[in-house]
Amino acid sequence: MRFVLPLVLALATLSAPAARADDPKKLRIISWADYVPAEVIADFKKETGIQVEVTLSNNEEMISKLRATGGAGFDLAQPSQDRILGAQQEFRIYRPIDLSKVKIEQFMPDLLETVKKNASIDGKLYALPYVWGAEALVVNSKKAKIADYTDLCRPELKGKTAVRLKRPTLMAFALASGKDPFALYGNIKAYTALMEEVGRTLIACKPNFRFFYDNKDQLLNGVRSGEVVAAMMWDSGAWNLNRENPDIHFVNPKSGAIAWLDTYALPARGKNEAGAYAWINFTMRPAEAAKIAKAIGNFTASKGADALMDPRFKKQFADSFPDGFKNVKWYPAIPPGLEEIEGRVLDRIKAAN
Amino acid sequence: MDDTAGPAWQRRLMVGLLLAPALLWLFALIVLPHVDLALLSFRERTAPREFVTSLAQYRTFFTEPLYWHIFVRTAVISAISTALTFLVAFPIAWTIAKLARGRAATLLFVVCLIPFWVSETVRTLGWMILLRESGVLPGILVHLGLADAPPELLYHDATILVGLVYTSLLFMVVPLVSSLESLDNSLIEAAYDLGASGPAILRRIVIPHALPGITAGCIVVFMLTLGNYLTPNLLGGTSSQWFTEQIYTQFITRFNWEQGAAFGFLLLGLSTTMVWFGLKLSGQRFSDVMRRT
Numbered sequence: 001m002r003f004v005l006p007l008v009l010a011l012a013t014l015s016a017p018a019a020r021a022d023d024p025k026k027l028r029i030i031s032w033a034d035y036v037p038a039e040v041i042a043d044f045k046k047e048t049g050i051q052v053e054v055t056l057s058n059n060e061e062m063i064s065k066l067r068a069t070g071g072a073g074f075d076l077a078q079p080s081q082d083r084i085l086g087a088q089q090e091f092r093i094y095r096p097i098d099l100s101k102v103k104i105e106q107f108m109p110d111l112l113e114t115v116k117k118n119a120s121i122d123g124k125l126y127a128l129p130y131v132w133g134a135e136a137l138v139v140n141s142k143k144a145k146i147a148d149y150t151d152l153c154r155p156e157l158k159g160k161t162a163v164r165l166k167r168p169t170l171m172a173f174a175l176a177s178g179k180d181p182f183a184l185y186g187n188i189k190a191y192t193a194l195m196e197e198v199g200r201t202l203i204a205c206k207p208n209f210r211f212f213y214d215n216k217d218q219l220l221n222g223v224r225s226g227e228v229v230a231a232m233m234w235d236s237g238a239w240n241l242n243r244e245n246p247d248i249h250f251v252n253p254k255s256g257a258i259a260w261l262d263t264y265a266l267p268a269r270g271k272n273e274a275g276a277y278a279w280i281n282f283t284m285r286p287a288e289a290a291k292i293a294k295a296i297g298n299f300t301a302s303k304g305a306d307a308l309m310d311p312r313f314k315k316q317f318a319d320s321f322p323d324g325f326k327n328v329k330w331y332p333a334i335p336p337g338l339e340e341i342e343g344r345v346l347d348r349i350k351a352a353n
Numbered sequence: 354m355d356d357t358a359g360p361a362w363q364r365r366l367m368v369g370l371l372l373a374p375a376l377l378w379l380f381a382l383i384v385l386p387h388v389d390l391a392l393l394s395f396r397e398r399t400a401p402r403e404f405v406t407s408l409a410q411y412r413t414f415f416t417e418p419l420y421w422h423i424f425v426r427t428a429v430i431s432a433i434s435t436a437l438t439f440l441v442a443f444p445i446a447w448t449i450a451k452l453a454r455g456r457a458a459t460l461l462f463v464v465c466l467i468p469f470w471v472s473e474t475v476r477t478l479g480w481m482i483l484l485r486e487s488g489v490l491p492g493i494l495v496h497l498g499l500a501d502a503p504p505e506l507l508y509h510d511a512t513i514l515v516g517l518v519y520t521s522l523l524f525m526v527v528p529l530v531s532s533l534e535s536l537d538n539s540l541i542e543a544a545y546d547l548g549a550s551g552p553a554i555l556r557r558i559v560i561p562h563a564l565p566g567i568t569a570g571c572i573v574v575f576m577l578t579l580g581n582y583l584t585p586n587l588l589g590g591t592s593s594q595w596f597t598e599q600i601y602t603q604f605i606t607r608f609n610w611e612q613g614a615a616f617g618f619l620l621l622g623l624s625t626t627m628v629w630f631g632l633k634l635s636g637q638r639f640s641d642v643m644r645r646t
Contacts, residue, residue: 060606067608090401090608159505166606209591211508225487227505336401343607344417347599351419353592 027275030055030062031078032262033216035131037295044282050275059083066093071268076276081261082331084119084127090336095266096124101277106284111301115263118333127263128280129301131292134257134321134328135168138223138233142247146230148254149176153205162222162231163202165212165350167342168258169232173198175255175329182332192341199345203352212350223248234260236297239316250320256327261301394614410615420599420616427596428623430510430585431578434517438525438574439567441518446529451538465526473520477587480516481507484588508590516584521577525570532566533559568635569642572628579624596620 027050029036041052055074057065062079066072071093079087088094104112111129119127139146144157149172152161163169174181174194184191210228213219216237222228223241235257238250264280266273282288289302290309297313299306306314321328397407414420449461468476483489484506491503506512536559544554560567585595596616603613632639 060608063608064605087608092402206591210505212591225485227486339607340609343602343609347419347594347602351422351592351594 024272024275025050027052027076027272027279028055028074028270029053029076029078029279030057030065030074031076032056032058034296035078035262035292037292039295040283040288040291043288043291044279047282048275048278050272050278052279063087063091063093066267067091069269071095071270073269074267075270075272076279077265077267078130078262079127079265080331081115081118081127081129081263082333084263084265085121085333086336086339088121088126093268094126095268095270095273096126097128097266098277099125102128103281103284106281106286106302108301108303111261114261114330118331119263119265127265130262130264130283131296131298131300132259132261133235133298134252134259135172135232135234136238136257136320137251137253138231138238138241138248139251140223140226140229140245140248143226143229146251149173149232150201152230152232153201153208157208157230159208159210160227160229161208162210162213162219162228164214164232165346167339167346168260169202170195170198170342170345171258171331172232172253172255173201175258176253177201178255182329185332185335185338188337188341191338195341195345199348202349206349206352234298235317235320239313239320240297242316243312250316252320252327256329257321259325259328259330261330390614390617393610394618396611398611404611410612411619413612414615414619423594423596423599424619424623426594427579428627430513430517431575432627434514434521434578435571435575437514438518438521439571442522442525442529442570445522446526446533449526450530450533450536462526462530465523468519469523473583476520477516477584480512480519480588484512507588508593510589510593512588512590513585513593516588517578517581520581520584521574524573524577528566528570528573529563532563532569536562564635565637565641565644568631568637571631572642575627575631576624579620579627 029052031054033056036052036054041054045051059079062077063083066074066077067087071091077094084094107129111132115127115129116125119125137146137149137152144160146152146154151157152163171181177198179194181191181194184194210222211218213222213231219228219231219233220237220241223231223233224244233250235250238248241248242250264276266276270276283292284300284302286302286304286308289300289305293300293305293309294313299309299317394410395406395408396404397409399405414424445461445465449458453461481488484491486503486505486507488506491500491506494500495503540558540562541554544558549557580597582595582597582601585593586598589595597620600613600616600620603609603616607613632642
């Protein structure tokens with residue numbers, strides 16, 4: 001694609017002069033579903049005159065799309081903090097953050113530190129924190145009892161559970177087996193062995209999985225309809241379901257919830273850098289951040305926004321994590337190459353009968 | 354002297370200009386990307402941003418039984434689905450071409466066409482609503498007393514087949530209708546007069562006459578099925594792998610373009626081989642068949 005894609009893109013640009021990319025009044029964001037609420041887009045337009053265009057995506061697709069264009073096509077991306085280092089070393093798709101253009105005092109200091117630790121290369125920072133949450137379990141307490149990830153494999157839950165066939169599931173089951181996958185990131189051989197062991201566990205567990213979900217609606221519908229009684233799920237999804245049906249609960253697993261932190265990152269060939277910084281500073285204002293948090297159902301990295309949050313939401317959070325962050329694991333940055341090992345294991349799980 | 358060369362030269366320019374958009378399209382969006390993908394499939398990553406020329410991607414395919422398994426599975430299910438589509442489409446095409454008259458024929462054709470007014474995603478989601486455990490069909494089965502508890506009809510290989518046949522039905526019906534319409538009814542009447550039985554007429558008159566249409570329909574349906582991504586993905590269960598899914602995974606979630614490109618070429622090779630084989634088997638020529646599609 002080295003020479004073809006630029007050509008195709010050039011043709012596309014020629015044929016659509018109305019969608020000129022270097023328009024300073026347009027900001028193109030590639031992000032997750034619900035991450036950029038229409039209300040905040042309207043507020044931002046009123047204040048700055050910049051129109052925000054959102055493309056919905058996920059971690060892998062964001063990296064792949066930016067890789068295909070060498071970091072062009074978007075002015076702001078929102079990958080998870082652990083997915084930046086490897087992608088940047090391999091594909092050079094981001095540009096460093098200029099901290100002098102950011103109102104750094106608006107961010108929660110500990111989240112900023114996490115990102116600085118995981119998304120810096122040669123002293124340059126490539127991301128700022130945006131929204132965080134935890135992946136754990138959800139259960140319909142009338143129909144099942146579970147305390148840890150591996151409980152999804154209990155014989156009485158045959159055909160009634162669901163997980164994603166992606167790396168978080170591998171990490172969760174590795175943690176539940178009593179090992180720490182993150183400590184083995186640097187040791188390819190031991191990591192491969194651990195992943196293969198997890199792969200065998202999941203293959204043995206396969207009859208229990210009704211489906212491997214790859215979008216949130218599939219899982220939400222499964223749990224709502226009662227077809228799925230227990231599943232791996234992120235916190236806000238479980239809280240939403242709990243509001244609809246009090247029997248459905250978030251479960252913080254014995255071996256720990258795994259926390260993700262999604263970020264702001266600047267694609268290497270974005271056209272509207274000024275607009276991107278304006279958006280970052282705007283969305284981290286407590287009032288706007290609270291609107292975003294309400295739309296997503298998770299907390300943002302904005303300092304002071306949680307004071308403005310819905311009390312019911314705060315209570316759900318406190319009930320779910322009674323000891324605060326003691327039993328929450330944060331993803332460290334993934335070194336390049338690990339995903340290939342995990343990929344083989346995931347393929348084997350999918351193909352196994 | 355020039356008055357003959359002029360118009361000929363002009364005619365050639367005219368043909369060239371008329372073909373130019375199609376050729377440009379073909380070259381820029383089909384030939385060039387394929388050349389690029391071919392080059393990509395012969396690369397191997399040795400370190401970040403470093404690549405060497407190698408056959409490693411193709412070697413992985415042949416040494417990892419998993420990929421073989423998915424490849425063969427995709428080919429076999431596609432072939433079964435093509436055969437099923439033919440069996441379902443033939444009576445429909447026969448009815449439209451020979452039995453129904455005027456408005457009834459048009460109506461039947463429109464009935465076949467209507468599902469294609471909505472996108473494939475919507476059609477597939479429709480099947481999901483019908484077949485899921487809490488869905489319409491299992492509910493009816495329980496209501497009629499045919500099942501004690503609602504059965505899960507989704508997430509089986511048979512479900513994928515249903516979806517695939519449904520998706521490709523029209524592409525089989527159209528070439529079949531056009532080839533059956535050209536069959537002279539008097540041939541069939543004559544065969545009956547001479548004492549031939551129904552199956553014998555079907556085997557010795559109808560099928561040979563319709564063979565180019567049948568082959569054309571089968572080729573189109575097989576290609577569509579083989580390259581389908583959505584239907585196997587949404588209707589298939591936890592073990593269902595489709596080769597296009599594997600290509601997507603390699604490109605998008607594994608960041609392994611080299612492997613994905615190699616898989617793409619293997620799939621291209623498979624469909625080319627199968628089409629060639631089908632043509633040989635039915636004794637058809639590619640150009641005749643293509644005229645029917």
